[in-house]
Amino acid sequence: MPVDHLTATLSALADPTRRAILARLASGEASVTELSQPFDMTMPAITKHLKVLEKAGLIARDRQAQWRPCRLTAAPLEEVADWVDAYRRHWEESLDRLGSYLKQLQKPKEKKRGRTKRSRE
Amino acid sequence: MPVDHLTATLSALADPTRRAILARLASGEASVTELSQPFDMTMPAITKHLKVLEKAGLIARDRQAQWRPCRLTAAPLEEVADWVDAYRRHWEESLDRLGSYLKQLQKPKEKKRGRTKRSRE
DNA sequence: TGTCTATATTACCGGCAGGTTAATTAACTG
DNA sequence: CAGTTAATTAACCTGCCGGTAATATAGACA
Numbered sequence: 001m002p003v004d005h006l007t008a009t010l011s012a013l014a015d016p017t018r019r020a021i022l023a024r025l026a027s028g029e030a031s032v033t034e035l036s037q038p039f040d041m042t043m044p045a046i047t048k049h050l051k052v053l054e055k056a057g058l059i060a061r062d063r064q065a066q067w068r069p070c071r072l073t074a075a076p077l078e079e080v081a082d083w084v085d086a087y088r089r090h091w092e093e094s095l096d097r098l099g100s101y102l103k104q105l106q107k108p109k110e111k112k113r114g115r116t117k118r119s120r121e
Numbered sequence: 122m123p124v125d126h127l128t129a130t131l132s133a134l135a136d137p138t139r140r141a142i143l144a145r146l147a148s149g150e151a152s153v154t155e156l157s158q159p160f161d162m163t164m165p166a167i168t169k170h171l172k173v174l175e176k177a178g179l180i181a182r183d184r185q186a187q188w189r190p191c192r193l194t195a196a197p198l199e200e201v202a203d204w205v206d207a208y209r210r211h212w213e214e215s216l217d218r219l220g221s222y223l224k225q226l227q228k229p230k231e232k233k234r235g236r237t238k239r240s241r242e
Numbered sequence: 243t244g245t246c247t248a249t250a251t252t253a254c255c256g257g258c259a260g261g262t263t264a265a266t267t268a269a270c271t272g
Numbered sequence: 273c274a275g276t277t278a279a280t281t282a283a284c285c286t287g288c289c290g291g292t293a294a295t296a297t298a299g300a301c302a
Contacts, residue, residue, distance in 0.1 A: 033247095
């Protein structure tokens with residue numbers, strides 16, 4: 001129960017079962033029993049996972065008779081997207097470095113040795 | 122030590138200390154002592170966090186004399202970005218719903234003629 | 243009413259995550 | 273070589289997490 005919103009969201013997402021639940025809910029509401037079908041796991045376990053997701057604000061629960069269907073509320077994911085996006089430059093840069101490293105492998109260097117056989121650019 | 126790559130990454134990111142370490146490394150290499158400065162935490166604790174980050178492939182470690190500086194290797198974050206992006210439609214949709222709800226509030230001309238002096242909020 | 247169905251709650255357990263202190267390795271320095 | 277600095281390892285504690293079984297609650301329906 002971290003006050004930190006992002007931490008709560010990422011903790012919730014860190015479990016594969018919970019991600020699977022979200023994936024299922026992406027295609028529409030579902031009851032707890034429905035949600036528990038694909039998993040080799042008892043219902044209380046699923047209920048616990050749902051509580052974690054609910055606290056993170058990733059799902060919401062309705063109440064129709066004895067069913068308490070869940071639906072996806074994806075808003076907190078935007079915060080995750082924003083956070084990770086701040087690092088986009090870094091992973092793209094490393095791809096660039098890989099690219100220029102490969103390029104550098106196939107053409108002789110220009111800096112160190114003064115003027116030798118330079119190719120274009 | 123989950124085999125699941127995405128799970129390892131998200132688990133690593135779920136800790137605020139580890140995210141702070143990544144943020145620090147985004148501005149350049151740092152030694153373990155440097156990294157531990159901002160935190161009220163002993164060095165072995167930091168070492169453990171670094172191990173988690175390293176297993177997730179989010180940092181790499183060099184070796185210069187008795188220092189073992191860390192640097193950011195952000196590649197795994199791309200997987201996170203891709204995963205969360207699959208849900209972008211869902212949170213944007215809910216924003217759309219909010220948007221049209223607000224719009225509907227301030228111009229009730231066609232469908233509903235209400236205009237019953239709602240309190241703002 | 244009683245019973246069936248769907249779900250939640252309680253109590254419990256094993257294991258791991260995150261922290262500590264103390265000891266240890268590794269590399270430089272005088 | 274001894275001493276210092278940097279970092280890791282070892283041993284340990286504690287609390288939470290993910291699971292279980294058993295029980296309770298709430299609504300549907302005979």
